[in-house]
Amino acid sequence: KAGVTQTPRYLIKTRGQQVTLSCSPISGHRSVSWYQQTPGQGLQFLFEYFSETQRNKGNFPGRFSGRQFSNSRSEMNVSTLELGDSALYLCASSLLVGAGELFFGEGSRLTVL
Amino acid sequence: ELKVEQNPLFLSMQEGKNYTIYCNYSTTSDRLYWYRQDPGKSLESLFVLLSNGAVKQEGRLMASLDTKARLSTLHITAAVHDLSATYFCAVDNINNNDMRFGAGTRLTVKP
Numbered sequence A: 001k002a003g004v005t006q007t008p009r010y011l012i013k014t015r016g017q018q019v020t021l022s023c024s025p026i027s028g029h030r031s032v033s034w035y036q037q038t039p040g041q042g043l044q045f046l047f048e049y050f051s052e053t054q055r056n057k058g059n060f061p062g063r064f065s066g067r068q069f070s071n072s073r074s075e076m077n078v079s080t081l082e083l084g085d086s087a088l089y090l091c092a093s094s095l096l097v098g099a100g101e102l103f104f105g106e107g108s109r110l111t112v113l
Numbered sequence B: 001e002l003k004v005e006q007n008p009l010f011l012s013m014q015e016g017k018n019y020t021i022y023c024n025y026s027t028t029s030d031r032l033y034w035y036r037q038d039p040g041k042s043l044e045s046l047f048v049l050l051s052n053g054a055v056k057q058e059g060r061l062m063a064s065l066d067t068k069a070r071l072s073t074l075h076i077t078a079a080v081h082d083l084s085a086t087y088f089c090a091v092d093n094i095n096n097n098d099m100r101f102g103a104g105t106r107l108t109v110k111p
Helices: none
Strands: A005-007 A010-013 A019-024 A031-038 A042-050 A053-057 A064-068 A074-078 A087-094 A108-112 B004-007 B010-014 B019-025 B032-037 B043-049 B055-058 B061-066 B071-076 B085-093 B098-101 B105-110
Touching: A005 A087, A019 A087, A019 A108, A031 A074, A031 B098, A042 A064, A042 A074, A042 B098, A053 A064, A074 A087, B004 B085, B010 B019, B019 B032, B019 B085, B032 B071, B043 B055, B043 B061, B071 B085
Parallel strands: A010 A108, B010 B105
Antiparallel strands: A005 A019, A019 A074, A031 A042, A031 A087, A042 A053, A064 A074, A087 A108, B004 B019, B019 B071, B032 B043, B032 B085, B055 B061, B061 B071, B085 B098, B085 B105
Protein backbone atom coordinates (compact mmCIF):
# COMPACT_ATOMS: atom_id res chain seq x y z
CA LYS A 1 0.00 0.00 0.00
CA ALA A 2 1.09 3.58 -0.58
CA GLY A 3 3.25 5.19 2.06
CA VAL A 4 3.11 8.63 3.56
CA THR A 5 3.24 11.32 0.91
CA GLN A 6 4.53 14.81 1.55
CA THR A 7 4.47 17.79 -0.77
CA PRO A 8 6.34 19.78 -1.75
CA ARG A 9 9.63 17.98 -1.34
CA TYR A 10 11.78 21.10 -1.59
CA LEU A 11 11.00 24.76 -1.29
CA ILE A 12 12.81 28.02 -0.85
CA LYS A 13 11.24 31.00 0.88
CA THR A 14 12.41 34.35 2.16
CA ARG A 15 12.11 35.72 5.65
CA GLY A 16 8.66 36.97 6.52
CA GLN A 17 6.86 34.76 4.06
CA GLN A 18 4.63 31.90 5.02
CA VAL A 19 4.60 28.29 3.89
CA THR A 20 2.12 25.43 3.84
CA LEU A 21 3.21 21.81 3.76
CA SER A 22 0.95 18.89 2.99
CA CYS A 23 0.91 15.30 4.18
CA SER A 24 -1.22 12.35 3.10
CA PRO A 25 -1.03 9.45 5.58
CA ILE A 26 -1.09 5.76 4.89
CA SER A 27 -4.60 4.64 4.08
CA GLY A 28 -6.39 3.73 7.30
CA HIS A 29 -4.07 5.73 9.53
CA ARG A 30 -5.92 8.49 11.32
CA SER A 31 -3.07 9.93 13.33
CA VAL A 32 -0.63 12.35 11.72
CA SER A 33 2.38 13.79 13.51
CA TRP A 34 4.79 16.47 12.38
CA TYR A 35 8.45 16.72 13.28
CA GLN A 36 11.13 19.26 12.54
CA GLN A 37 14.62 17.93 11.90
CA THR A 38 17.69 20.17 12.02
CA PRO A 39 21.38 19.33 12.45
CA GLY A 40 21.55 21.27 15.70
CA GLN A 41 18.31 20.27 17.42
CA GLY A 42 17.68 16.86 15.92
CA LEU A 43 14.12 15.60 15.64
CA GLN A 44 11.64 17.75 17.49
CA PHE A 45 7.94 17.06 17.83
CA LEU A 46 5.67 19.77 16.46
CA PHE A 47 2.13 18.44 16.84
CA GLU A 48 -0.16 15.49 16.32
CA TYR A 49 -3.61 15.33 14.83
CA PHE A 50 -6.20 12.62 15.18
CA SER A 51 -9.74 12.76 13.84
CA GLU A 52 -9.28 16.39 12.80
CA THR A 53 -8.29 17.45 16.32
CA GLN A 54 -4.90 18.50 17.58
CA ARG A 55 -4.12 16.01 20.33
CA ASN A 56 -0.81 17.35 21.52
CA LYS A 57 1.72 19.98 20.71
CA GLY A 58 5.43 20.43 21.08
CA ASN A 59 7.31 23.46 22.27
CA PHE A 60 7.12 25.64 19.18
CA PRO A 61 5.87 29.22 18.78
CA GLY A 62 2.39 29.98 17.54
CA ARG A 63 3.76 30.70 14.07
CA PHE A 64 3.64 26.95 13.60
CA SER A 65 0.16 25.62 13.11
CA GLY A 66 -1.56 22.71 11.50
CA ARG A 67 -4.83 21.11 10.70
CA GLN A 68 -6.26 17.79 9.64
CA PHE A 69 -9.04 17.15 7.21
CA SER A 70 -11.79 14.56 7.31
CA ASN A 71 -9.82 12.28 4.98
CA SER A 72 -6.91 12.37 7.51
CA ARG A 73 -4.73 14.46 5.23
CA SER A 74 -2.88 17.11 7.17
CA GLU A 75 -1.27 20.45 6.51
CA MET A 76 1.13 22.47 8.55
CA ASN A 77 1.69 26.17 8.17
CA VAL A 78 4.57 28.35 9.24
CA SER A 79 3.97 32.07 9.15
CA THR A 80 6.46 34.92 9.27
CA LEU A 81 9.34 32.66 8.37
CA GLU A 82 12.67 33.07 10.10
CA LEU A 83 16.09 31.84 9.01
CA GLY A 84 16.01 29.31 11.85
CA ASP A 85 12.94 27.64 10.35
CA SER A 86 15.13 26.11 7.66
CA ALA A 87 14.78 22.39 8.27
CA LEU A 88 13.48 19.08 7.06
CA TYR A 89 9.84 18.78 8.06
CA LEU A 90 8.76 15.21 8.46
CA CYS A 91 5.23 13.93 8.61
CA ALA A 92 4.44 10.54 10.11
CA SER A 93 1.27 8.55 10.31
CA SER A 94 0.24 5.84 12.72
CA LEU A 95 -2.74 3.76 13.67
CA LEU A 96 -2.72 4.91 17.29
CA VAL A 97 -2.82 8.39 18.72
CA GLY A 98 0.02 9.37 21.01
CA ALA A 99 1.84 6.08 20.70
CA GLY A 100 2.82 3.34 18.38
CA GLU A 101 5.07 2.85 15.42
CA LEU A 102 5.40 5.87 13.18
CA PHE A 103 5.65 5.68 9.41
CA PHE A 104 7.44 8.66 7.97
CA GLY A 105 7.16 10.45 4.68
CA GLU A 106 10.15 11.63 2.67
CA GLY A 107 9.91 15.08 4.18
CA SER A 108 9.71 18.64 2.93
CA ARG A 109 13.01 20.44 2.94
CA LEU A 110 12.47 24.13 3.62
CA THR A 111 15.17 26.70 3.07
CA VAL A 112 14.57 30.23 4.32
CA LEU A 113 16.77 32.93 2.81
CA GLU B 1 10.77 15.73 31.12
CA LEU B 2 11.64 12.62 29.15
CA LYS B 3 15.20 12.61 27.87
CA VAL B 4 16.55 10.07 25.42
CA GLU B 5 20.30 9.74 25.12
CA GLN B 6 22.19 7.72 22.57
CA ASN B 7 25.82 6.85 22.51
CA PRO B 8 28.00 6.99 20.70
CA LEU B 9 26.84 9.81 18.45
CA PHE B 10 29.41 8.94 15.82
CA LEU B 11 30.68 5.47 15.09
CA SER B 12 33.19 4.48 12.47
CA MET B 13 33.80 0.80 12.17
CA GLN B 14 35.37 -1.65 9.80
CA GLU B 15 33.47 -4.22 7.85
CA GLY B 16 33.19 -7.49 9.67
CA LYS B 17 33.37 -6.00 13.15
CA ASN B 18 30.72 -6.01 15.86
CA TYR B 19 29.50 -3.05 17.84
CA THR B 20 26.65 -1.88 20.07
CA ILE B 21 24.73 1.38 20.14
CA TYR B 22 23.15 2.33 23.46
CA CYS B 23 19.94 4.19 24.15
CA ASN B 24 19.10 5.40 27.65
CA TYR B 25 15.89 7.16 28.61
CA SER B 26 14.97 9.00 31.74
CA THR B 27 11.38 8.10 32.64
CA THR B 28 9.22 5.04 32.68
CA SER B 29 8.22 3.72 29.31
CA ASP B 30 7.82 0.22 27.97
CA ARG B 31 7.75 1.06 24.31
CA LEU B 32 10.88 1.80 22.38
CA TYR B 33 11.54 2.10 18.68
CA TRP B 34 14.59 2.05 16.44
CA TYR B 35 14.68 3.89 13.13
CA ARG B 36 17.22 4.18 10.37
CA GLN B 37 17.82 7.27 8.25
CA ASP B 38 19.96 7.36 5.12
CA PRO B 39 21.42 10.73 4.07
CA GLY B 40 18.75 12.95 2.58
CA LYS B 41 16.09 10.35 3.17
CA SER B 42 13.29 9.79 5.61
CA LEU B 43 13.19 7.56 8.65
CA GLU B 44 12.56 3.87 8.24
CA SER B 45 11.21 1.81 11.11
CA LEU B 46 13.53 -1.02 12.13
CA PHE B 47 12.28 -2.42 15.40
CA VAL B 48 9.39 -1.98 17.79
CA LEU B 49 10.10 -3.19 21.33
CA LEU B 50 7.01 -3.34 23.48
CA SER B 51 7.97 -5.03 26.72
CA ASN B 52 10.78 -5.64 29.14
CA GLY B 53 13.18 -8.23 27.81
CA ALA B 54 12.00 -7.88 24.23
CA VAL B 55 14.58 -8.87 21.66
CA LYS B 56 14.20 -8.54 17.92
CA GLN B 57 16.59 -9.39 15.13
CA GLU B 58 16.69 -8.53 11.46
CA GLY B 59 19.73 -9.56 9.48
CA ARG B 60 22.86 -8.19 11.14
CA LEU B 61 20.94 -6.00 13.57
CA MET B 62 19.55 -7.06 16.92
CA ALA B 63 17.68 -4.79 19.34
CA SER B 64 16.83 -5.41 22.97
CA LEU B 65 14.98 -3.58 25.71
CA ASP B 66 15.49 -3.51 29.49
CA THR B 67 12.75 -1.32 30.91
CA LYS B 68 14.04 -1.62 34.46
CA ALA B 69 17.41 -0.19 33.44
CA ARG B 70 15.68 2.15 30.95
CA LEU B 71 18.13 0.92 28.35
CA SER B 72 17.91 -0.39 24.83
CA THR B 73 20.76 -1.67 22.72
CA LEU B 74 21.18 -2.05 18.99
CA HIS B 75 23.84 -4.63 18.27
CA ILE B 76 25.53 -4.80 14.90
CA THR B 77 27.08 -8.09 13.90
CA ALA B 78 29.73 -8.37 11.18
CA ALA B 79 29.05 -4.92 9.81
CA VAL B 80 28.79 -4.30 6.08
CA HIS B 81 28.94 -1.02 4.18
CA ASP B 82 25.19 -1.06 3.51
CA LEU B 83 24.56 -0.52 7.21
CA SER B 84 26.08 2.96 7.02
CA ALA B 85 23.29 5.32 8.12
CA THR B 86 22.07 7.27 11.12
CA TYR B 87 20.20 5.22 13.70
CA PHE B 88 17.68 6.76 16.05
CA CYS B 89 16.02 5.34 19.09
CA ALA B 90 12.70 6.79 20.20
CA VAL B 91 10.53 6.40 23.26
CA ASP B 92 6.82 7.01 23.76
CA ASN B 93 6.51 10.08 25.96
CA ILE B 94 3.49 9.18 28.06
CA ASN B 95 3.25 12.60 29.69
CA ASN B 96 2.81 14.48 26.44
CA ASN B 97 1.56 11.68 24.20
CA ASP B 98 4.36 12.11 21.72
CA MET B 99 7.45 10.19 20.67
CA ARG B 100 10.79 11.50 21.88
CA PHE B 101 13.85 10.81 19.75
CA GLY B 102 17.48 10.43 20.64
CA ALA B 103 20.08 12.53 18.84
CA GLY B 104 20.97 9.68 16.52
CA THR B 105 24.12 7.64 15.97
CA ARG B 106 25.83 8.23 12.66
CA LEU B 107 27.35 4.92 11.67
CA THR B 108 30.00 4.65 8.98
CA VAL B 109 31.19 1.21 7.95
CA LYS B 110 34.50 1.22 6.13
CA PRO B 111 35.89 -1.55 3.96
